[in-house]
Amino acid sequence: MRLALAIGTFFILVIHGIVFYNQFGHPWERNQNTYFDQAKVLAKTDTEKAALAARRPRIEQIVVSNFGETRVDRCTTCHIAADDPRFSSHAEPVKTHPYSATLGDYQKDGKWERRHKFAEFGCTVCHDGQGRGLDAEYSHGRDEYWPDPLLGFTTQENWRKDFAPKLKGKEYMEANCAQCHTDTAFAGTALVTRGRALFFATNCYGCHRIEGLSDGTIGPDLSDVGRKWKLDYLWGRIADPKSILATSIMPKFNLKDEDIKALVVFLKSRKGRNFAETEIQRFKVKLTGGAELVQATIKPVQINPKEMVKQGEKLVLDRACTACHKLGERDGGIAPDLSQEGLIKDSEWIYDHFKNPKSTMPDSIMPAFRFTDDEFKAMTAYLVTLKGVTAPPAGEAIYKNYCLRCHGEKGDGHGPIAEHLDPYPRDLTKAGFMNSKPEARLVNSVRNGVAGTSMPAWGKLLNEEQAKAVLSYVQSSFTKEPRREVKPHAIPEKNPVATSKESANRGEALFVNRCAGCHGKKGDGKGPNSLDILPKPRNLRNSFFVNSVDDKRLFDSIEYGVQGTAMPSWIDYGLTHNDVGDLVNFIRSINQKPKGGQHAAAIQ
Amino acid sequence: MSPVTPPKPSPFAALLELPGNVWKSIFRNPLPSNDLERSATSFTNFFLHIHPVKVHKNSLRPAYTFGLGLISFFLFVILIVTGILLMFYYVPSTTQAYDQMLDLRGTVAFGTLLRNMHRWSAHAMVAVVFLHLCRVFLTGSYKKPREFNWVVGVILFLLTLFMSFTGYLLPWDQLAFWAITVGTAIAGYAPIVGKDMQFLLMGGTSVGQEALLRFYVLHVAVLPSVLVLAIAIHFWRIRKDGGLSRSEDADPVISLEAIPTVKASVLEPKKTYGLQGLVRGPLTKVGQIPDNTVFSWPNLFLAELFTFVVTLSAILIVSLLFNAPLEEPVNALHPPNPAKAPWYFLGLQEMVSYSAFWGGIGVPTIFVLLLLGTPYLDRGPKGVGKWFSRDRLLANTIFITFVVANIIFVIIGTFFRGANWSFVTPW
The missing domain is CATH 1.10.760.10 (Cytochrome c-like domain)
Known part of the structure; x- marks a missing residue:
C-alpha cells in the first residue's frame, strides 16, 4: 500500500512536470525568440539592437471591430514578422506577408505600403481561421469542428480525400474579398464573378434562392450558405449531391472541376449580409430581385x-x-x-x-x-411534338401508365410526386366523394382535366370508353363501395342574386364569418383550420379553377357540402339561396382576372 | 500533563521556535505512536474527525467497496477546484461563452488542462456514482438501519446527473446546444407539468440566452450547494448508522448478560441518560470486548489517501491524453444529424425513439421510484454485506435487469445510431 502510494504520488509529480513544460514551452515563444535573434542580426543601429534585446515573448493581438462581430486576431503572435519587410525570404512562420500590387499594395519612396493594413483589417477577415488560437492546429482551423479553416490553405482531417487537394489555393480567398468588393466587374474576384455566371447558366437559380439574385423555392436558400458550410461540403454537394444526403433531389450536373471551383468560391462568398452593404442597399436589391444581374449573366442560345x-x-x-x-x-x-x-x-x-x-x-x-x-x-x-405511346385499352394499364404518378399505387392520392403538387391529387379511396358525383362529371374531369390544377385533360389520349374503363378500375380497386343513386339536390338553376357590388360585399361578410376558418380570410384555402384537413380546402383565388365551374356547381357544393371532404352542408347551418348567391358573387368577384394566357400574343 | 517549567522568554528563542510553534499550534498531536494518540489524531483534527476512531476491517476490504463512494467524493472535490478556476474565465453569455472557450483552449495558462479535468471528472463522476449505487444495492447495504441514507444516495445520484446535464450547455457549442435541446425535450414529455417544466428550465421555448444563464446559475450555485448539503447528510448518516454495512458473521459473537427490563412508571423518578445513552447503535463498546475493528490512523487514512492519489492520477492522465470536445459555435438553424443527448441520457433517448412518454418519463420515473422505495419494500433482514447474496436473489435480479437494459440502451444510443436515428454499425 505504501509503495503504491509513493508510486502514485510520484506519478502525479511527473504529470505536473509535463503539464508545466507544455504550458511554458509554447511554440509561439520559440518563434518570437527566433525572430528577435534574427532581427538583432539584421538591426543596423545599437538602439534598435538594445530594443530587441529588451523584448520578451508576449501574445500579440489585433482587435478588429469594423467587420461585423468583433474579431480577436492573435495570428501575429507567431507570424510576428508579417509586417517586417526584411524577412521576405525567411521560412514560415517568421516571414513577411508578401506585398502584392493585385492586393492594392503600392510603393512609396522605395518602400511598400499595404492597402489593407493589418492593424485595421486583422487577419481572419481575409484568411478565415481561428484568430484566438495560439497553436497551428487550432488557429489554422485543422480541428474538424472549426467552421472556418484558413481559406485555400488548410484542409481538415475529415474532408473527403478525393477532393480535399482541390480545395487548396489562394484563389479561394476571393470569397472573402467579395465581402467588401461586391462589384461584379472587380478584377480581384474573377472566380466569384464566374461562379455567379455559372449559377445562372447552369440553372441553379431556378431552384435555389439567393437574396438579391434569385427566387427558387425547391432547393434550400443559399443566401448565407458560405457562412454555414465549409469548402468540402460545398464541393461535395455540387459534385455529387446524393453522396452527402441520400434523399437529395438535386440532379448531378457533371461539371468540370474549374466550374465547380468557381461555384464553390461564389457560394462561399454568400454570407448573408456583406460588410460593404448597408441595410438600405440590401433592401433595394431585394426589391429589384437582381433582374439586371441576371440579364447580364445568362448567355442566350441563338434560335434558328x-x-x-x-x-x-x-x-x-x-x-x-x-x-x-x-x-x-x-x-x-x-x-x-x-x-x-x-x-x-x-x-x-x-x-x-x-x-x-x-x-x-x-x-x-x-x-x-x-x-x-x-x-x-x-x-x-x-x-408539343411529344405524343407518347398509344393508350392501352384496359383500365388497370391506363391507371398505371398515366394516373399512378400522382394518385399513387393505392389510389389514395399519395403518388410519388404528390407532395410537390398543389392542390394534392384526389384521394380516390374516399367513397363519400367518389360516389356522390355523377359518372359524367368524373369522366369530364378525366377527359377535360381540372383547370388550375395538375390534372391534365386526357381527352386526346383516352376516349370515352377508356375513361370509363379506368374509372371502373378505380371504382373496383380503390373506392370499393358500389355507386349509389345520387339524389338530385334542390338548387336554383341560376344565381338568384344579380351580380353587384353590394351583393359581393354581403358575400364577403358572410365569407369572413362562415368560410374563412378553413378557406382563409383571403380565400386562398389557407385558413387556420386547413392544417388539419385532408383534402385541403379549395383555393378560391385559383381563377382557372373557379372560372371553370358554373354557378350550379358552386351552389351545390356550398348548400349540400362536398361528401368525403370537410365541406359541410350549409343549408343545415341556416344559409338561404340568397346568402349563397351573395357568396358566389363574392367568390366570382375575387377571380376577375383576364382568362387566357397573358403571353398568348407572343406565341403567334 | 504535568506543567513544564516555562523557559525564560527571549525574543531570539521565540523567533527560532516560531516555525515549530506554528506547526504545533495547528497540529496538536505528534505522529501517533500509541493507541491513545491514534485516537487523538482522529478526533482533534477538523478534517479527520468525520471519521470514527476505529473502523471495521470489513470496511477496509477493497473488494467490498472498491472505494467507489470515496472516488465519487474526490471527483467532486476535483470538480469544485477546477470548476472554481474555470469560473474566473467563463461568461454565461451567448455572444461570449464560445469565445471564452476558445481562449481557454488556446491562450489561458493551463486552460486546456483545467477544462479537460473538469470535463472528464464530470463524466467519471456520473459513472462512478452509478457504480457506487450498484455496489450498495448488490451488497444489500440499504437495509435497516440504512434506509434513509440509501434515499439520500439516490437523490445524490439524481443531483449528479442534473449537475452534469446543466454543465453540458455551458461551452455553447453545437454539441452542447443540441444535447440540451434534446434533453429538455425529453423532460417536456412528462404529462401535465412537462411543458411547464421545460419552459421553466429553458426560460423560453427554445435554448437561448435565458437557458444559458439559468443552467449556469444552477450549475455553479444552486446544485453544488444542495449537493454539498446532501453529501454532508450522507456522510453523517454513515456514522450514525454504524459505519459501512457488513454481514452478520463479520463480528465475533459476544454473549452479553440480559439486561433486566425496568418497568417504567410515571411515579418512578425520571431516569437520567448520559450522552452515550442517547447515541443509538448496536452497542456502545466499552473495555476489552473483542471486535474486528482497527484504528483509523493509519489504516483508513492511508487507504483514503491512496484512493485520492489514484483518482487524481487517472484524471490527470486522461486529461493530458484526451482533449475535451469543442464543436462548432451554436447554429440554431442547423442541427447535427443525429442530435444526441449527453451519453448518460442516451439510454433515455433510445427509449424515447420507441415511445416518447414511456421512454422519456414512464420507465425512468418507475425506475427512480423503485430505487427510492427499495429499502421500504424489501424488508427482509437477510443478505446484508454480501455481494450477490442468495437471500436477495429476486431484488438483485430485478435491479440487474434494469441496469443491464439501461446500459444496453446507452450503448445502442451511443454507438449504433446514425443519421435520422437509424441503426448503423460503428465499424
Missing part, C-alpha cells in the same frame, strides 16, 4: 426558326428539365410526366407556363426560368 424543334429538344435536355420532370427514361421524380405533353397541353399553355408557371397554375412550385422568349418558343415547339 427552321430547327426550332431540334434546338428545343437540346435545350430541354441541357437545361435539366428532367431534373424534376419525367421524359422517356429520365425521371426527376418531382414534377409531372412530359412524355405525352403534346396531347395533354397546347402550345399556348406550355409557353405561358414557361414564362410564369403560376400564371397557368396558381400554386405551381416550378421556378420561372429566365430564358429568352426565343428559347421558350423552341422548347414549346419541341414539347
